[in-house]
Amino acid sequence: MSDEPEDSEMREDEEIDPGEPIAALAKLEHDTSSLLIGRVLRTIQRRTAIGQLTSFSAEAPVVVLKEFWLISIGQLNPISMGKDASHGAKTS
Amino acid sequence: MSHPPDESFRSSGADPDEELLQEARKAPQGDLRAFEQLVLRYQRRVVANCRYITRDRNNAEDLAQEVLVKAFFGLRGFEGRSSFVDWLQRIKISHCLRHVKKQVGRSYVGIEEADVDEFDQLKVRVTAEQMAEQISDQQLIGRVLDSIPGTLRIPLLLCDMDELSYEEVAQFLGLSLSATKMRIKRGREEFRERYQKVRTAVAK
Numbered sequence: 001m002s003d004e005p006e007d008s009e010m011r012e013d014e015e016i017d018p019g020e021p022i023a024a025l026a027k028l029e030h031d032t033s034s035l036l037i038g039r040v041l042r043t044i045q046r047r048t049a050i051g052q053l054t055s056f057s058a059e060a061p062v063v064v065l066k067e068f069w070l071i072s073i074g075q076l077n078p079i080s081m082g083k084d085a086s087h088g089a090k091t092s
Numbered sequence: 093m094s095h096p097p098d099e100s101f102r103s104s105g106a107d108p109d110e111e112l113l114q115e116a117r118k119a120p121q122g123d124l125r126a127f128e129q130l131v132l133r134y135q136r137r138v139v140a141n142c143r144y145i146t147r148d149r150n151n152a153e154d155l156a157q158e159v160l161v162k163a164f165f166g167l168r169g170f171e172g173r174s175s176f177v178d179w180l181q182r183i184k185i186s187h188c189l190r191h192v193k194k195q196v197g198r199s200y201v202g203i204e205e206a207d208v209d210e211f212d213q214l215k216v217r218v219t220a221e222q223m224a225e226q227i228s229d230q231q232l233i234g235r236v237l238d239s240i241p242g243t244l245r246i247p248l249l250l251c252d253m254d255e256l257s258y259e260e261v262a263q264f265l266g267l268s269l270s271a272t273k274m275r276i277k278r279g280r281e282e283f284r285e286r287y288q289k290v291r292t293a294v295a296k
Contacts, residue, residue: 018274029230
């Protein structure tokens, strides 16, 4: 009983015959200006450069902080750093 | 009933763009040679789609440019489950339909909507131009398409130009399958009738 509307809809779908496709449309193309390819490539290059700059801007502060932190640790712990260095020299 | 497959590469299984696609994906940043080849292969088709779906002569190339750029940045996410051309087609159709919606300023469309019928203007224009120049078949097709209301033209183009199945067209347009088939049927009838009239006018 509950399937009846679906069945009738399906039958309706099957009954509509849209006819043969229009073959000329399958091959339809449009002339393009010779500048299009250049515009596409330039846009890609520009966006890539912007992306690199943005990611650099986001990463640069983190890298600077990390370096600063390592230098600070090195300054605060000169003895252990020196020990490590001399130990390294001995073992080598 | 699904759309009959054509004899082109869409039905042949192997993707003819596979090699270029791999090269484009593996290329180091800044090396666009492989992608450029893909663009050269499909740009005329993409522009035609943008031109006739949106009926926007002035922005067809800009739209095509946006589609191709979008495709480039989507390449890494392309999983190869469909062919490159099918994937590009989806980007293109979505982009064009969004543009049409923006143009119209409301969401898409009832079948009863009365679009401006340019057919009478078309007849005059063809007769006038007939004297001045020989109109190519491609131009005639373009003008006939321009004269068909968007409610019929867009489903017709998605089905016969992009070779999507009826189900896919219905999905793209958010219509029922029967409404989609009906629009395609009417679109084909309109196209044939108008094309025939224009051909006859030109031949006289």
